[in-house]
Amino acid sequence: MLREALRIGSRRCFSYKSVRRPNLGATSAPKAEPEKTADAVPAATGTGNGGLAKQLRAKILATGPITVAEYMREVLTNPQAGYYMNRDVFGREGDFITSPEISQIFGELVGIWLVAEWRKMGSPSPFQLVELGPGRGTLARDVLKILTKFKLGAEFSMHMVEVSPFLSKAQAQRFCYTHETLPEEAQLPHYQVGTTATGTKAYWHRRLEDVPQGFSLVLAHEFFDALPVHKLQLANGQWQEVLIDVAPKSEPEAANFHYVLSKSQTPVSRVFHPMPGETRQTLEYSLETERQVGLLAERLERDGGIGLIMDYGHFGEKTDTFRAFKQHALHEPLLEPGTADLTADVDFKLVKSTAETRGHLHCCGPIEQGLFLSRMQGEARLEQLLANALPENEAIIRSGYEMLTDPKQMGSRFKFLAMFPGVVAPHLEKFPVAGFS
Numbered sequence: 001m002l003r004e005a006l007r008i009g010s011r012r013c014f015s016y017k018s019v020r021r022p023n024l025g026a027t028s029a030p031k032a033e034p035e036k037t038a039d040a041v042p043a044a045t046g047t048g049n050g051g052l053a054k055q056l057r058a059k060i061l062a063t064g065p066i067t068v069a070e071y072m073r074e075v076l077t078n079p080q081a082g083y084y085m086n087r088d089v090f091g092r093e094g095d096f097i098t099s100p101e102i103s104q105i106f107g108e109l110v111g112i113w114l115v116a117e118w119r120k121m122g123s124p125s126p127f128q129l130v131e132l133g134p135g136r137g138t139l140a141r142d143v144l145k146i147l148t149k150f151k152l153g154a155e156f157s158m159h160m161v162e163v164s165p166f167l168s169k170a171q172a173q174r175f176c177y178t179h180e181t182l183p184e185e186a187q188l189p190h191y192q193v194g195t196t197a198t199g200t201k202a203y204w205h206r207r208l209e210d211v212p213q214g215f216s217l218v219l220a221h222e223f224f225d226a227l228p229v230h231k232l233q234l235a236n237g238q239w240q241e242v243l244i245d246v247a248p249k250s251e252p253e254a255a256n257f258h259y260v261l262s263k264s265q266t267p268v269s270r271v272f273h274p275m276p277g278e279t280r281q282t283l284e285y286s287l288e289t290e291r292q293v294g295l296l297a298e299r300l301e302r303d304g305g306i307g308l309i310m311d312y313g314h315f316g317e318k319t320d321t322f323r324a325f326k327q328h329a330l331h332e333p334l335l336e337p338g339t340a341d342l343t344a345d346v347d348f349k350l351v352k353s354t355a356e357t358r359g360h361l362h363c364c365g366p367i368e369q370g371l372f373l374s375r376m377q378g379e380a381r382l383e384q385l386l387a388n389a390l391p392e393n394e395a396i397i398r399s400g401y402e403m404l405t406d407p408k409q410m411g412s413r414f415k416f417l418a419m420f421p422g423v424v425a426p427h428l429e430k431f432p433v434a435g436f437s
């Protein structure tokens with residue numbers, strides 16, 4: 001199937017536009033940087049997005065220290081001042097760059113993978129293409145391009161799960177011909193609708209729960225790393241939680257924050273159950289990731305579908321990865337809240353075990369991004385693009401692919417995890433999942 005897909009791609013290669021992507025100069029870096037330890041971090045100072053810092057300070061002074069998860073949620077998605085809510089944070093002018101923005105090869109191969117696996121499941125029609133946290137909409141656009149080129153002979157609709165009103169508009173502008181934001185009082189499960197140039201309907205939802213039931217191809221690229229994490233620490237045989245407090249002698253106009261350890265157990269440290277064999281004394285636990293993967297797993301098992309999670313992460317061994325990015329450099333996470341991206345590595349062990357227990361899903365991976373792209377014949381696609389590229393674009397196209405696959409850049413730290421309903425597991429043993437073996 002994969003060879004056939006590439007042959008189709010190659011027959012049509014003249015109709016592919018070699019999209020000029022950002023020049024990956026020295027200032028531009030992906031988010032996955034080496035981990036640092038919270039212990040080494042001094043109390044943060046400064047105002048930055050002053051409104052949000054003051055709001056957090058007032059809340060802490062009124063009700064006590066907050067969890068790292070609450071801090072992360074407020075900083076990233078506060079409706080008024082959240083980092084993602086009202087600006088474009090991607091690319092050279094922004095704070096970080098992501099794989100779909102680096103090279104069109106990324107989205108094209110993900111699209112080909114979806115088509116291959118969907119066909120293997122009997123080409124169910126209609127289906128939904130769902131993306132969690134689509135950013136600028138570049139991955140959705142590249143995947144849509146592949147679905148359209150392959151002329152699937154199936155009906156499908158697009159469903160973007162996005163909290164940011166600003167980014168949802170940017171996404172619609174990227175792959176829709178027309179779109180409109182619906183009035184709040186419409187009380188529909190979607191808040192924006194659009195139509196692509198080929199007539200496919202697109203819907204925007206605030207939550208995965210609002211996506212209609214139905215066979216779904218679900219993508220999540222750098223979505224789970226933006227979900228809040230709790231920082232837990234084992235003290236005297238009990239899990240306690242690292243909290244964020246206002247630093248001593250903090251002036252209201254320069255809200256300074258620092259980490260403190262909870263004096264007793266918190267609701268999350270009480271319900272947290274370490275996985276069998278856990279040896280870490282400190283760890284990050286994303287209750288929200290567990291909740292969303294649980295919902296996704298139940299949906300895929302009930303309605304059928306395929307999930308592909310792509311993110312930087314580990315398999316339950318890292319301890320302290322909570323960090324911030326501003327203008328392509330690491331930034332102190334407690335400094336100037338709302339002005340920098342906050343992120344934590346995805347715990348793929350938690351994701352996999354939740355998918356297997358909540359939905360009885362069959363999971364493949366996680367495997368490294370470089371391996372996946374190369375098994376999906378990324379080099380062949382690169383050669384096709386180069387053969388048709390303008391000479392001045394060749395170096396950019398080549399360095400983009402290298403950045404995605406080189407183990408020293410994004411090739412190793414970024415991982416792919418695929419999910420299928422448990423019932424198709426024997427079928428997938430006979431016809432192995434593309435890119436994963």
Ligand SMILES: C[S@@+](CC[C@H](N)C(=O)[O-])C[C@H]1O[C@@H](n2cnc3c(N)ncnc32)[C@H](O)[C@@H]1O
Pocket residue numbers: 076077084098099100101132133134135136139161162163164167206220221222223226227
């Ligand atoms: C790091 S960006 C990744 C964007 C895109 N997938 C890419 O790789 O270029 C995270 C995306 O998830 C969205 N997001 C963050 N938290 C969310 C939440 N709780 N629910 C829905 N979307 C969320 C952000 O607005 C943004 O679009």
